[in-house]
Amino acid sequence: MSYVNPPNFKQAMASLAGTIDATFGESIRIIPCTSRPNFPTEAHEDKAVIVQGVFTAKPELVMRSNSIAHKGAEPAALVESRVPIFSFARAQLPWAINRxxxxxxxxxxSQYEITRIEADVTSQRITCHVVELGVMSQ
Structure with a gap:
């Protein structure tokens, strides 16, 4: 008998995804969009689905440099920012999610646009890295 990978490991991990959503989750709405080069994305509001997912805003240190180079300008500094991430069970989606x-x-x-998608095969979850829409960057 293998203690590393028991026979019901994948089923246990899939049920864990539902437990994570039930404990830490919130109601989120996923809106499919069509994107074309040189045009804004077209949202299909009529095909949107509501799922239970987890939102996290992971802190991150980024280097901020002064864009105006003149004598006496302040040097580059570390600034704390946040990286918004959504994760949810793959079984909740009726279609394949896209960037x-x-x-x-x-x-x-608040609305976010998906920039990168990571699938976790073990726990049957999808992690979406996003950027917030409608907020000016600093």
Whole structure:
């Protein structure tokens, strides 16, 4: 008998995904979008689905440099930023999620656009790295 990979390991990990969503999750709306070169993305609001997912804003240190180079300008500094990430169970989606699709939080209505998708085969979850829409960058 293998203690490293028991026979019901994948089933246990799939049930763990549901437990994570139930414990830490919130209601999020996923809106499929069509993107074309040189045109803005077209959202298909009528095909949107509501799923239970987890939102995290992971802190990150980034280097900020002064864009105006003149005598006496302040040197580059480390600034704390945040990286918004959504994760949810893959079984909740009726279609394959794509880069450019949008995610909307139900609690405050903020919208995000998906920039990168990572699938976790073990726990049957999808992790989406996103950028917030409608917020000016600093």
């Amino acid at each position: 450019g699709d949008r995610i909307q939080r139900s609690c405050d209505g």
